[in-house]
Amino acid sequence: MRLPLLAGMIAGAARLISGVNVRWADSMPDPKQTIYYANHSSHLDFVVLWSSLPAEVRVRTRPVAALDYWSRGLRRALAVNIFRAVLVARRQPDHESSSPVDPREAIDHMLEAMGDDNSLILFPEGTRGTGEEVAPFKSGIYYLCERKPGLRLVPAFLNNLNRILPKGEFLPVPFISRLTFGPPIFLQSGEPKAAFLERARDALCRLRDL
């Protein structure tokens, strides 16, 4: 079941509440297959980012969400039916031993969901932070690039979403937020994983005060 009208209404409401001011710094929206990766501090992050993409890009862009959090009840209905979320298992920090997760399985799942022309929205920090610091990146985006040579990664920095709906709150307060897209980056051949993840994180953090 797909509900594009409802998705459109939710996108409109998200833009209204977040008052988001969208900028493309040294870059342009492009419908080419892309991984949009952003800092993560609020449940609104994905919806705001998604609703800020041009319509023709948006219809082919799917969020990646944590299976453990989004797989039940209303959350699942929202995530899967309306936004076509790609649900992947993540390693549970507190259940490290009890639920071993094979990261390759998650990568396969994402690649399959991308196909030839779908784009993804990813939060490589893996979980929501306080909004002050950008946490070190998980390896997922590196493996995606490794498996799919030439994949575009577009950084997108979200300002103030942590103030609108911080972790642990369920009622939003309307602040004006800002979303800054940066120029795409690519995995260079032979680039080590740690160096690439650091470079991707720098490309994102540079957009913070632009």
Add this chain to the structure above:
Amino acid sequence: MRNLDQQLVWAFAGVLGLLALSSLVGLILKAAIRKPEAQATIRNLNARIGAWWIMSAIFGLTLVIGAIGSLVLFALMSLLALREYVTLLPTRRADHRTLFWAFFIFTPLQYVLIGIQWYGMFAILIPVYAFLFVPTRLAIAGDTESFLERASAIQWGLMICVYCLSYTPALLMLRIPNYGRPAKLMLYLVLVDQLSDVLQYVWGKLLGRHKIAPVVSPNKTWEGFVGGVLCATAIGTALWWMTPFTPLVAAAVSLTITLMGFAGGLTMSAIKRDRGVKDYGTLIKGHGGILDRMDSMCFAAPVFFHIVRYFYVP
């Protein structure tokens, strides 16, 4: 249409005529002036005029709808203004729920009180009850870092963006003998106040040399201030027929509106400089945010309201 009386229609027709004239001047300037450094100013001027058409259309529509229309319009403007204001504050995580109250309880309530014409509570809701509630809620949240600054800044935002601005539609509560619908009075205030802003801008652009407050507001000049205040006062005097005032009183009241408006613009600029921004927002093309447009109204409306209420409401 029952809300409209003849004088209101005439005054609004005057606004439309003025807008048409401005658009014409804007087009002529655009065609006539080729200097590249002047063109940016003219582009901004034309963007401002375009935004004025839209703002006038919205305001006119709410006048036609009646009191509910004006209340909804100003309530929305308060919410948007408060949003622009708190975005500039260094708020902390513990402020979240207090801010929720400010936006979604106190702001709507303030306008509901005008709607049900409960003047006594309208006048004290924010200065008394919010004033006591805000620090209490912050104390319950348990974060004492910069406590006084945070409590004060939230209260100040409520006062300016909600309380002071709500005095404009509050004019609709006033029952003035032998005057007819107070919607005219609201239009009069908005006209004199906004024309004062516009005329100060125009005189400043034409003749502005000597800056009044270079640190606070680099665009305000003595030439703009004197020219704008005199012209707006003259217009306010000439419009005495749509008010309960005699021409002389209309002159004094208009002068008060323009001076309070200037105080508002200056104060709100000082906050922008403090926070290191040029405009409060980007909502109104060419003007900035709601607060950039309404800063003068926030200061002029309460004083205008109380002058009218004290001298003209039995």
